[in-house]
Amino acid sequence: MNSDEVQLIKKTWEIPVATPTDSGAAILMQLFTRYPSNLEKFPFRDVPLEELSGNSRFRAHAGRIIRVFDESIQVLGQDGDLQKLDEIWTKVATTHIPRQISKESYNQLKGIILEILTAACSLNESQAAVWAKLLDHIYDIIFKAIDDDGNAK
Numbered sequence: 001m002n003s004d005e006v007q008l009i010k011k012t013w014e015i016p017v018a019t020p021t022d023s024g025a026a027i028l029m030q031l032f033t034r035y036p037s038n039l040e041k042f043p044f045r046d047v048p049l050e051e052l053s054g055n056s057r058f059r060a061h062a063g064r065i066i067r068v069f070d071e072s073i074q075v076l077g078q079d080g081d082l083q084k085l086d087e088i089w090t091k092v093a094t095t096h097i098p099r100q101i102s103k104e105s106y107n108q109l110k111g112i113i114l115e116i117l118t119a120a121c122s123l124n125e126s127q128a129a130v131w132a133k134l135l136d137h138i139y140d141i142i143f144k145a146i147d148d149d150g151n152a153k
């Protein structure tokens, strides 16, 4: 990722990260609305969709997703950024392995993250491609950790 690309990511990220929990909640709500089986993995699986936005554990996961992305975007462009990204996302993958989150679920989330970022930041096609490149890199790390574990699907 070159420095123009890193700058673009950092600049556009300011918009969703200004309201982190709401941004994460918008992403998760889309995930559960479009792909409801993902909801089964969560302790709030029995809460109706229309009541989820006020549920504290729902809001906690929403905020956590954004925080992990924020940490990743902050390290971009610093010395050792690739290694740090590797650590951050291997940890996410590892803590999720006992929950048996499939690659398909991760990919569903990825598509929605890209859509919501594109809308929230009014990304044009080439800007969206830069974000896709970052997400592809992150997902390579997650999927490698899953494959190395040999346990998850």
Ligand code: HEM
Pocket (backbone or CB within 6 Å): 038, 039, 041, 042, 043, 057, 061, 064, 065, 066, 068, 069, 092, 095, 096, 099, 101, 105, 106, 109
């Ligand atoms: C790829 C982006 C994701 C990030 C950054 C992320 C981040 C986190 C973090 C930081 C936690 C809390 C720490 C922990 O227990 O591991 C967590 C918990 C959890 N995550 Fe994720 N997650 C992601 C994707 C997913 C996906 C795709 C699913 C399944 C559909 C999922 C399901 C869960 C569940 C069920 C919990 C426990 C929630 C609770 O007990 O309240 N996560 N996640």
